[in-house]
Amino acid sequence: xxxxxxxxxxxxxxxxxxxxxxxxxxxxxxxxxxxxxxxxxxxxxxxxxxxxxxxxxxxxxxxxxxxxxxx
Numbered sequence: 001x002x003x004x005x006x007x008x009x010x011x012x013x014x015x016x017x018x019x020x021x022x023x024x025x026x027x028x029x030x031x032x033x034x035x036x037x038x039x040x041x042x043x044x045x046x047x048x049x050x051x052x053x054x055x056x057x058x059x060x061x062x063x064x065x066x067x068x069x070x071x
Contacts, residue, residue, distance in 0.1 A: 006056040008068075013051050022047065022067070024055055032057065037066045045070060 011026035017033070024032045032056035036047065039051050047053060047070055 006057065006065075007059055007062075009057060009065075010054050010071075011053060011055060012052060013047060013049050015049055022049075024053060024067075026055070030062070032062070033064045034067045035064070037068050040067060040070075 007020060009026045009028070009030075009032075011024040011030075013022050013031070014025045014031075017024045021033055021035050024034050026032060032055060034053075037056075041046075047067060049063070052071040053067045054069035054071070055065045056068050
C-alpha cells in the first residue's frame with residue numbers, strides 16, 4: 001500500500017498505552033489506537049498526552065494507525 005492510499009486525520013492523544021501505543025481521539029469523535037512511525041522513532045520525537053497529532057490510517061482497518069506528525 002502506498003502513502004497516497006492512506007487516510008490522514010488529525011486528533012489529540014488522550015492517553016499513553018504500553019508498548020509505544022497511544023489512544024487518539026480524532027476530530028470526528030473516532031477513537032483510534034496509534035503507534036509512532038519509524039521516522040518519528042528514529043528522530044526521537046516524543047508524544048505525550050494532550051498533544052495534537054496527524055495520524056495515517058489504512059482504509060481496510062480503521063481501528064489503528066501510524067502517528068506521522070506532531071503539531
